[in-house]
Amino acid sequence: xxxxxxxxxxxxxxxxxxxxxxxxxxxxxxxxxxxxxxxxxxxxxxxxxxxxxxxxxxxxxxxxxxxxxxxxxxxxxxxxxxxxxxxxxxxxxxxxxxxxxxxxxxxxxxxxxxxxxxxxxxxxxxxxxxxxxxxxxxxxxxxxxxxxxxxxxxxxxxxxxxxxxxxxxxxxxxxxxxxxxxxxxxxxxxxxxxxxxxxxxxxxxxxxxxxxxxxxxxxxxxxxxxxxxxxxxxxxxxxxxxxxxxxxxxxxxxxxxxxxxxxxxxxxxxxxxxxx
Amino acid sequence: xxxxxxxxxxxxxxxxxxxxxxxxxxxxxxxxxxxxxxxxxxxxxxxxxxxxxxxxxxxxxxxxxxxxxxxxxxxxxxxxxxxxxxxxxxxxxxxxxxxxxxxxxxxxxxxxxxxxxxxxxxxxxxxxxxxxxxxxxxxxxxxxxxxxxxxxxxxxxxxxxxxxxxxxxxxxxxxxxxxxxxxxxxxxxxxxxxxxxxxxxxxxxxxxxxxxxxxxxxxxxxxxxxxxxxxxxxxxxxxxxxxxxxxxxxxxxxxxxxxxxxxxxxxxxxxxxxxxxxxxxxxxxxxxxxxxxx
Numbered sequence: 182x183x184x185x186x187x188x189x190x191x192x193x194x195x196x197x198x199x200x201x202x203x204x205x206x207x208x209x210x211x212x213x214x215x216x217x218x219x220x221x222x223x224x225x226x227x228x229x230x231x232x233x234x235x236x237x238x239x240x241x242x243x244x245x246x247x248x249x250x251x252x253x254x255x256x257x258x259x260x261x262x263x264x265x266x267x268x269x270x271x272x273x274x275x276x277x278x279x280x281x282x283x284x285x286x287x288x289x290x291x292x293x294x295x296x297x298x299x300x301x302x303x304x305x306x307x308x309x310x311x312x313x314x315x316x317x318x319x320x321x322x323x324x325x326x327x328x329x330x331x332x333x334x335x336x337x338x339x340x341x342x343x344x345x346x347x348x349x350x351x352x353x354x355x356x357x358x359x360x361x362x363x364x365x366x367x368x369x370x371x372x373x374x375x376x377x378x379x380x381x382x383x384x385x386x387x388x389x390x391x392x393x394x395x396x397x398x399x400x401x402x403x404x405x406x407x408x409x410x411x412x413x414x415x416x417x418x419x420x421x422x423x424x425x426x427x428x429x430x431x432x433x434x435x436x437x438x439x440x441x442x443x444x445x446x447x448x449x450x451x452x453x454x455x456x457x
Numbered sequence: 458x459x460x461x462x463x464x465x466x467x468x469x470x471x472x473x474x475x476x477x478x479x480x481x482x483x484x485x486x487x488x489x490x491x492x493x494x495x496x497x498x499x500x501x502x503x504x505x506x507x508x509x510x511x512x513x514x515x516x517x518x519x520x521x522x523x524x525x526x527x528x529x530x531x532x533x534x535x536x537x538x539x540x541x542x543x544x545x546x547x548x549x550x551x552x553x554x555x556x557x558x559x560x561x562x563x564x565x566x567x568x569x570x571x572x573x574x575x576x577x578x579x580x581x582x583x584x585x586x587x588x589x590x591x592x593x594x595x596x597x598x599x600x601x602x603x604x605x606x607x608x609x610x611x612x613x614x615x616x617x618x619x620x621x622x623x624x625x626x627x628x629x630x631x632x633x634x635x636x637x638x639x640x641x642x643x644x645x646x647x648x649x650x651x652x653x654x655x656x657x658x659x660x661x662x663x664x665x666x667x668x669x670x671x672x673x674x675x676x677x678x679x680x681x682x683x684x685x686x687x688x689x690x691x692x693x694x695x696x697x698x699x700x701x702x703x704x705x706x707x708x709x710x711x712x713x714x715x716x717x718x719x720x721x722x723x724x725x726x727x728x729x730x731x732x733x734x735x736x737x738x739x740x741x742x743x744x745x746x747x748x749x750x751x
Contacts, residue, residue, distance in 0.1 A: 229640050249642020257636035267505065267684040267693070268633055280630030281641045285622050318688040319633075334637070 182207040182342065182374050183228065188237035190223055197223050199236065201400040203393060205376065207341065210368045210388050213378045215395030216418060221378045222258065224395075225344045228376070229255055242341060249281070254335030254373075258346040261327055266320035270311060270330040273319050274302050277334030305333035308371075309363060325356035329363065336371065343367070345377045349384055357384040364388075382409070387431045409434065465714050476710055485599035485666075485719075487607045489705040492662045495614040496675035497683075497701035499621060499659040501694050502652060504680040506632045509673075510563055511548055511653065514570040515660040516672040518544040521577030523594050523664070528584045533594070534609065537661035544569065545657035549650040597668030597720040599709060610662055617658045624648055629690065666705075671720040675701055678727035682734040700730055 189199035197220035226232040230246035306315045309329040349357040365388035368375040392408040414422040522540025523533040630638040631645040663672045683697035708723035
């Protein structure tokens with residue numbers, strides 16, 4: 182589905198990462214982890230064809246990445262929509278379907294294509310369980326509700342690869358859990374490969390097939406069992422990190438600095454290269 | 458002109474007949490209709506894109522444009538279109554670091570705006586003709602719209618609206634979701650430049666009826682009122698046009714029958730509708746909450 186061979190990216194004079202080799206199979210749920218500013222979002226932009234490689238090779242679905250490909254759904258990092266954004270949730274979903282088409286859409290009674298589009302939007306809204314709020318203005322919805330509609334938007338053209346940049350950021354804990362569960366469900370039922378960039382690995386930990394971690398200009402991959410261990414994570418982040426197990430047996434990652442507990446990589450602020 | 462300022466008879470047929478008795482009034486209605494439709498549609502996008510300040514500036518720079526055109530003895534319309542479009546391109550050329558940040562833009566735009574107003578005043582002073590010209594440049598006038606002007610307005614508005622129709626969907630996408638749109642291959646930057654040019658055209662047109670200071674009566678109030686009522690894009694645009702037309706038509710009639718400035722009549726009506734729409738939305742929400750509680 183996705184493979185990188187000895188890939189490197191330079192932004193200006195800085196090498197963001199190099200020597201990255203990665204293989205993702207179709208239908209996998211993959212997390213891209215690592216501290217701030219190591220180029221996790223840059224990886225997504227490379228896959229989208231927005232940032233070129235400076236060395237090595239990348240194949241997406243067996244081909245070189247193409248800008249504007251229908252085969253990839255993308256959710257960039259964001260805070261939220263402006264509260265005054267007076268456009269309905271379903272309109273935002275619809276834009277994912279034909280928002281890049283020129284000219285005006287024909288009304289449904291004239292064009293069968295328009296009716297199909299309306300049906301697809303309804304299907305997507307149902308898929309992300311957004312029926313209750315999809316016709317309200319997007320700006321008036323909560324972060325979790327907006328995130329559901331944006332996931333629907335990204336899935337509009339049945340992509341085989343879904344890229345999400347910090348989709349759980351700025352959500353409260355119950356919403357983080359339910360969005361993570363939704364993504365895992367979509368990954369399985371819609372047979373979509375999901376690649377998710379995350380600060381905090383805990384909400385998605387139990388769903389992961391594969392973990393990619395970036396640190397100091399390199400990346401390594403493995404199954405969660407290989408990567409989510411106290412030794413690997415401590416070496417990766419360069420500070421003591423423990424993997425504990427909850428009463429139901431799911432792992433939880435906890436970091437220690439001077440006795441205070443924190444989530445690895447969960448620092449204040451956002452990565453500065455996001456919009457580069 | 459026996460009927461000007463004579464007041465309404467409240468007999469609709471009589472009033473309309475009286476209103477359209479003179480050719481200058483017919484032309485005022487033609488021009489007002491064209492301008493109201495274009496401004497309501499282009500304004501709908503402007504309000505959604507939160508580019509009100511840019512629109513305001515484009516209208517203010519139209520003032521020195523029109524004043525300069527009058528000074529060198531050409532039609533003020535050339536000044537409106539030329540300078541608004543030029544200003545739109547200057548604003549479009551301001552480098553923007555992130556997709557949606559207008560803070561840097563506002564600083565530059567504000568600076569240009571102040572300078573332009575100063576220039577406009579200079580041109581008006583240099584032009585020793587009639588001082589009333591300034592008032593109509595600033596606050597609008599519906600007298601003396603020629604047949605030629607109506608044709609020009611119609612031609613320019615048609616081109617602008619066809620162009621807007623062609624880019625409408627990607628523009629909506631780029632407005633709501635610039636990052637995703639860019640990833641989908643939508644030329645976000647180019648669309649933003651194109652929209653500024655269309656906005657400049659709408660502003661230059663509306664300026665000729667409402668004056669540069671009251672452009673917002675047609676460019677902001679109808680779309681803002683429509684967006685308060687509905688968040689459906691197509692319905693919103695249609696409602697915006699309807700409000701723009703009602704405000705313009707009734708405003709022109711009031712200005713004619715009561716001999717009051719047309720700018721005042723149109724803005725007052727627009728403001729009134731805006732208040733009503735917001736009050737209605739409040740009440741509707743309140744009723745819904747009550748029903749949910751019950």
